[in-house]
Amino acid sequence: MDGKLVRKADPSQIKWTHCHAMLLFDEKDAREHTIEIEMAEGHEDKQFTILGFGYVN
Incomplete structure (x- = not known):
């Protein structure tokens, strides 16, 4: 975010490798x-899908 690393997402942490909703910040x-x-790094050849973005004001 804004040029700084905020989060690394690893769906295997919750034992689920499909849809993994997460709060970025x-x-x-x-x-x-x-x-x-x-x-x-090392996984650049893999694919991922972003299902959506949202925000609450």
């Missing part, structure tokens, strides 16, 4: 951010 005030999502 939680802030008191809504503001614009730049979000980059990429596969971890």
Whole structure:
């Protein structure tokens, strides 16, 4: 987020490798951010799907 690593997602942590909903970050005030999502090093050849993004104001 905004050029800084915020979270590494690992669905195997919850023993589920399919749809894995997660909260990326939680802030008191809504503001614009730049979000980059990429596969971890060594896994760049794998595929992933983003089902949706949302925010609550």
